[in-house]
Amino acid sequence: MNLFEQYPVSITNSLSGSKELFTPINPPFVGLYSCGPTVYNEVHLGNLRTFTAFDVVFRYLTHIGYKVRYVRNITDAGHLTNDAGEGVDRIEERAKLERLEPMEVVQKYTYGFHEVCRIFNILPPSVEPTATGHIVEQIEMVKKILENGFAYEKNGSVYFDVRKFMEKHKYGELSGRNIDDLLEGTRELDAQEEKKNSVDFAIWKAVTPSHIQRWPSPWGDGIPGWHLECSAMGTKYLGKEFDIHGGGMDLKFPHHECEIAQSVGAYGHAPVRYWMHSNMLTVNGEKMSKSKGNSFLPRELFAGEHPLLDKAYSPMSVRFFMLQSHYSSTLDFSNEALGAAEKGYRKLSAALASIKDMVYPTAAVINQELKDEIIRLTADCYRTMSDDFNTAKTLAVLFEMASRINDFKSGNTPIGSVDALTFEKLKATFIGMMEDVLGLVEDKTTNNDLLEGTINVLIELRKKVRADRNYALSDKIRDDLQAIGVQLKDGKGGEISYTIEL
RNA sequence: GGUUCCGUGGCCGAGUGGCUAGGCUGAGCUCUGCAAAAGCUCCUACAGCGGUUCGAAUCCGCUCGGAACCUCCA
Known part of the structure; x- marks a missing residue:
């Protein structure tokens, strides 16, 4: 019996707003997509929280026996600072600022992102597609949407026609938005505006020859719309309908809503069965974001070089800190919380090191009560993880296991007071949960x-x-x-x- | 203004009708030559006011407070 059958996973689906039993389209295969970074500058800790959350989803589903294909994109083209179309291209803007070619910017921050992932023990996804590598697929998708009558061309740009779309389909289901109100409230479009309605969004955007990043298309030179890349690449690698799509809460609207509309517009049915949204990392109760200027960079954290930090914190302490809350709750970032997490993590890390070195001796008098407790704890790890990836609860269980491990280590309790099978189960579960599922490896303070x-x-x-x-x-x-x-x-x-x- | 979410003990943070979450801090005890580590014990809370219920942190209503999205952000 597979672990995933033994401990069926439930997921809070943003579409319904409630916890649902997870049933993959083609078990044991699972298609998982999560939105990656736009590589126009360094990722900060808020971004990292989301990547960590879906890293754990990927790890756990894999751990319990699913064959997961995890796709996480790199946005390296087409991300304008706003949807209306008059926005600035983030990457072009950065390139001008740093006096680099756009692709140099992309390269620089993609490598930086990978380096940070490595440090935080975030696994590489199965496929990491880039927007620039899938221009053809995106153009094909635009064509389909146009053929189906849900988009219109204007001056070399193509816009998704939300109002037209709504004649046949629903829009706004994911984010619970009443689009009629939106249409009502923002009727006044200025004369320059190419869009018919303010809720329409670009799926192909014409750019001037001075724009270095641009590609030829049936509508002239331009760049793909930001929302489109995820739809095109998700479809290419996971199919027209796949299991899970994740991302930060702030992408729910409009980004994910637009993704749904595009896919329905192109293929006639919803692209995703389960939508998952991770919540924001906050600082003093406010969302950490670049625009608010309250973001922390990984390197500032390791060096302790930030006005709001008393000291440096290790990557694993920070990972532990993030896993101590549920992905769907906001998490407040502070010195106190980080310091507490560091100590807690050290405790678990020490127990991990201890049990790795332990070998089962000969059996002594069996303590049935202890044996039952350990068996229960090992099962609890899976129960809590299968319950919407509740890493906070799982860590609570691991702390209880750590106490039993420390009893063995200190000699308070002889290892032989449980049978060999129980001991091996404790060992395998603790190590597996820590390292494989939660990605909490021992802090390498000494490798010299x-x-x-x-x-x-x-x-x-x-x-x-x-x-x-x-x-x-x-x-x-x-x-x-x-x-x-x-x-x-x-x-x-x-x-x-x-x-x-x- | 619209939509949605949240308010838990000194701090962080789980928890969706009945059973001590857990971590950090603080106090005490055990072990130890003394420490450290570890183990054990204690500090037992759910913003306020009403309601439903045999029973609510958990459901409903109102009030107060905070946040997110509606414009780029994971």
């Missing part, structure tokens, strides 16, 4: 053989003087090491371990 060797020399020395009951000297060794960030810990059997805290 020389340092490790040197500390071990001092540890051996301290063991000797302790055996000689020369506590003055043994304390000095410990205190001096602690002063530079190396904490020695005396075990019960006389063994000494250490942790490095910078």
